[in-house]
Amino acid sequence: MQDEKQARKPTLSEVAALAGVSEITVSRALRGSPSVAGKTLHRVEQAAASLGYVRNRLAGALAGGPSNQVGVILPSLSNIVFPDVLKGLEIRLDQAGFHPVLGISNYDPQQEEQLIHNLLAWRPAGLVIAPSGMTDVSRSLLAGAGLPVVEIMDIDTDPVDMAVGMSHRGAGGDMARHLMAQGYRRFAYLGHDIERDRRACARLTGFREALSEAGLILDACVSLAEPSSVTLGRRGLKQLLAQSDQRPDVVYMSNDDMAVGGVFHCMAQGIRLPQDLALAGFNGLELGQTLPVPLTTTATHRTRIGEIAADCILERLAGREPARSTDVGFTLIAGGTA
Amino acid sequence: MQDEKQARKPTLSEVAALAGVSEITVSRALRGSPSVAGKTLHRVEQAAASLGYVRNRLAGALAGGPSNQVGVILPSLSNIVFPDVLKGLEIRLDQAGFHPVLGISNYDPQQEEQLIHNLLAWRPAGLVIAPSGMTDVSRSLLAGAGLPVVEIMDIDTDPVDMAVGMSHRGAGGDMARHLMAQGYRRFAYLGHDIERDRRACARLTGFREALSEAGLILDACVSLAEPSSVTLGRRGLKQLLAQSDQRPDVVYMSNDDMAVGGVFHCMAQGIRLPQDLALAGFNGLELGQTLPVPLTTTATHRTRIGEIAADCILERLAGREPARSTDVGFTLIAGGTA
DNA sequence: TCATTGAATGACAGCGCTGTCAATTGGTGG
DNA sequence: CCACCAATTGACAGCGCTGTCATTCAATGA
Numbered sequence: 001m002q003d004e005k006q007a008r009k010p011t012l013s014e015v016a017a018l019a020g021v022s023e024i025t026v027s028r029a030l031r032g033s034p035s036v037a038g039k040t041l042h043r044v045e046q047a048a049a050s051l052g053y054v055r056n057r058l059a060g061a062l063a064g065g066p067s068n069q070v071g072v073i074l075p076s077l078s079n080i081v082f083p084d085v086l087k088g089l090e091i092r093l094d095q096a097g098f099h100p101v102l103g104i105s106n107y108d109p110q111q112e113e114q115l116i117h118n119l120l121a122w123r124p125a126g127l128v129i130a131p132s133g134m135t136d137v138s139r140s141l142l143a144g145a146g147l148p149v150v151e152i153m154d155i156d157t158d159p160v161d162m163a164v165g166m167s168h169r170g171a172g173g174d175m176a177r178h179l180m181a182q183g184y185r186r187f188a189y190l191g192h193d194i195e196r197d198r199r200a201c202a203r204l205t206g207f208r209e210a211l212s213e214a215g216l217i218l219d220a221c222v223s224l225a226e227p228s229s230v231t232l233g234r235r236g237l238k239q240l241l242a243q244s245d246q247r248p249d250v251v252y253m254s255n256d257d258m259a260v261g262g263v264f265h266c267m268a269q270g271i272r273l274p275q276d277l278a279l280a281g282f283n284g285l286e287l288g289q290t291l292p293v294p295l296t297t298t299a300t301h302r303t304r305i306g307e308i309a310a311d312c313i314l315e316r317l318a319g320r321e322p323a324r325s326t327d328v329g330f331t332l333i334a335g336g337t338a
Numbered sequence: 339m340q341d342e343k344q345a346r347k348p349t350l351s352e353v354a355a356l357a358g359v360s361e362i363t364v365s366r367a368l369r370g371s372p373s374v375a376g377k378t379l380h381r382v383e384q385a386a387a388s389l390g391y392v393r394n395r396l397a398g399a400l401a402g403g404p405s406n407q408v409g410v411i412l413p414s415l416s417n418i419v420f421p422d423v424l425k426g427l428e429i430r431l432d433q434a435g436f437h438p439v440l441g442i443s444n445y446d447p448q449q450e451e452q453l454i455h456n457l458l459a460w461r462p463a464g465l466v467i468a469p470s471g472m473t474d475v476s477r478s479l480l481a482g483a484g485l486p487v488v489e490i491m492d493i494d495t496d497p498v499d500m501a502v503g504m505s506h507r508g509a510g511g512d513m514a515r516h517l518m519a520q521g522y523r524r525f526a527y528l529g530h531d532i533e534r535d536r537r538a539c540a541r542l543t544g545f546r547e548a549l550s551e552a553g554l555i556l557d558a559c560v561s562l563a564e565p566s567s568v569t570l571g572r573r574g575l576k577q578l579l580a581q582s583d584q585r586p587d588v589v590y591m592s593n594d595d596m597a598v599g600g601v602f603h604c605m606a607q608g609i610r611l612p613q614d615l616a617l618a619g620f621n622g623l624e625l626g627q628t629l630p631v632p633l634t635t636t637a638t639h640r641t642r643i644g645e646i647a648a649d650c651i652l653e654r655l656a657g658r659e660p661a662r663s664t665d666v667g668f669t670l671i672a673g674g675t676a
Numbered sequence: 677t678c679a680t681t682g683a684a685t686g687a688c689a690g691c692g693c694t695g696t697c698a699a700t701t702g703g704t705g706g
Numbered sequence: 707c708c709a710c711c712a713a714t715t716g717a718c719a720g721c722g723c724t725g726t727c728a729t730t731c732a733a734t735g736a
Contacts, residue, residue, distance in 0.1 A: 009484070052478070052479075052482055054455060054458050054459055054479070054483075055459045056400075056459065056461060057459040057460050057461075058396050058399050058400045058405075058460065058461055059400050061396050062394075062396045062397050062400050067396075069439065069460070077421045077422075077424055077425040077428065078421075078425065080418055080421070082421075083415045083416075083418070083420075083421040083424075084415075086415055086421075086440075087415040087416065087442070090415065090440060090441075090442050091442075094441070094442065097456070099439050099440060099441060099456065099457065099460075100439070100440045101407065101437050101438070101439050101440075102424075102428065102437060102438045102439075102440055103428075103432070103437060104425070104428050104429075104432065117392060118435070118437065119437065120392050121392055121393045121394065121395040122395050122396065122407070122437075123394060123395075123396055140390070141390075141392070144390055145392075146347070229624060230624055230625050230628040231624060231627075231628050234628055260625075260628075261628060264628055264629060264630055267630045268630045286567060286568055286569060287568050287598075287625065289569075290568040290569050290572055290598075290599060290602055291602060292602055292605045292606045
């Protein structure tokens with residue numbers, strides 16, 4: 001094994017020369033083809049190791065070999081939710097020897113379109129995307145790419161190819177029904193940058209629909225044009241309570257980060273949960289469940305989404321036909337805050 | 339723009355034929371070369387758009403063009419720390435038109451070695467790695483790769499090429515000194531899977547060294563063989579307090595997740611912070627600072643590390659010579675828990 | 677008017693590998 | 707002993723693009 005800095009890396013043919021076989025035999029040996037004799041294999045491995053040979057996948061993929069890269073487009077990494085999804089993806093992809101190539105869209109359809117184009121240029125084996133309002137160009141790029149595409153997180157819309165996720169609208173509705181069943185009647189909503197986060201928006205829609213089916217309405221609905229955070233939830237709840245002349249029974253927060261911030265505000269102000277005010281979140285983060293009073297929320301199966309999305313890609317590559325749409329569902333957690 | 343599924347994507351020469359110019363002119367036009375006439379450029383762009391042409395970077399990179407992929411190896415995505423770093427990396431890389439190709443080592447030197455090999459096979463423009471006990475083979479692979487390599491998080495060890503991070507040992511020492519200055523004398527440590535997390539280990543070492551310089555010792559040191567989490571911190575503190583006959587003055591927790599769990603345990607048990615017990619964490623997560631009593635901790639500049647690491651790669655690619663080692667430092671936050 | 681220059685374009689080869697098809701080998705049974 | 711088969715190996719072409727060097731052509735100044 002050489003340890004010198006050397007720009008030109010050894011090639012197949014150098015390994016072949018050293019091992020005394022042809023290039024193609026080296027290629028096959030190093031890729032684990034069964035049709036290489038044990039002795040030859042050994043000799044090739046020796047030669048490769050002694051030259052410090054590192055296979056050039058660019059050439060391989062260009063020559064028609066398979067790519068093991070999978071494009072992954074997520075809207076953000078600031079909240080643990082998408083890293084959780086990415087973790088699930090990575091686990092499964094890694095097991096199959098694949099690598100995610102990452103792009104962050106910042107919830108911007110234009111950036112998303114650009115990313116799709118750029119990632120497609122690397123001819124990945126597949127693409128996983130948590131859409132942020134895909135443009136027509138985006139859809140057309142994906143449809144014409146001729147590779148497996150999985151749209152993740154939400155299954156409320158029709159996917160270009162495959163979808164893995166849950167119904168955010170349904171989750172919002174279920175939470176509204178749960179809260180109504182608890183006897184709450186005065187509802188408020190506190191959200192983050194909802195213009196950009198379509199899924200939070202879908203939850204709110206579902207929430208509103210369920211209320212309205214029961215003849216109730218949302219008394220207050222505040223959306224702050226900032227990314228969600230614990231701080232924002234804390235600040236936002238303070239603001240919401242200050243500006244409403246009659247305190248709501250319960251506040252549905254756009255996610256658990258926001259809701260935990262709300263819980264902290266209540267703790268600091270001596271507002272008792274849930275007697276004085278009830279709070280509900282979304283995501284089922286570990287954090288919320290470890291609070292002295294566990295958060296009422298909707299648990300989502302984020303890592304699972306990543307795993308299944310990866311499986312869909314891998315299945316398709318193996319020639320099988322995975323489900324067009326997979327619902328991983330969600331679980332309402334009736335905690336102590338509502 | 340065609341929207342049919344089509345396995346064979348249009349090539350440069352098809353665009354060239356349609357635009358009535360040579361391939362190389364199309365190549366130049368699409369890459370924004372200044373030596374293409376405005377009129378030609380326009381014609382090429384039209385042709386490319388009408389065919390739905392997507393550049394093949396595999397071929398480009400193989401032919402000697404630049405790659406815009408950067409390998410990124412992180413030990414985990416379960417904690418917000420590494421996504422934060424990744425975010426910083428992504429921001430800067432994206433601005434320059436680069437993409438991270440991700441690998442997760444699970445704190446395992448063997449997996450790490452495998453990942454380095456696999457990522458190098460894609461001939462990335464650079465590599466960023468948060469090392470997990472690199473093997474000799476790993477070092478030799480990196481040294482021989484002939485590309486910019488940035489080792490991130492820690493600067494206590496000698497890097498193969500470049501390093502960006504902070505001294506974890508120093509951070510542990512500073513916290514010990516801070517706590518001693520507050521008058522605490524009975525110290526305990528509660529850690530997570532410390533066998534695997536070398537940086538947490540380095541902090542503990544620094545902490546111990548500082549104590550011992552002052553003639554003090556660590557009365558109790560508990561490490562639980564699980565990944566860090568809020569739950570583990572809560573459970574762990576309970577356990578630690580139960581098994582020590584005399585309650586320590588202060589517990590240094592391996593990170594903020596653990597520490598927040600500890601805070602929750604105290605809240606639930608009516609243990610007053612910091613009168614009955616003091617707690618300190620590490621990382622300066624937003625969460626800890628939003629608690630009713632802000633956590634005493636060491637703020638780290640994670641996103642900054644990612645940004646600088648990306649800059650190092652980009653600088654080197656631009657032919658400049660960035661600093662071999664960059665210390666982003668840390669900031670002790672004297673919160674309310676210690 | 678003519679050599680000179682710079683802008684714009686093109687021809688060519690080859691990056692390193694793998695799919696396809698062909699060739700070689702040793703062993704088998706009739 | 708020979709046709710035949712499976713196991714093993716190889717020759718060849720070409721994936722789609724870009725670096726390098728060469729060419730064209732109109733504009734410029736002496």
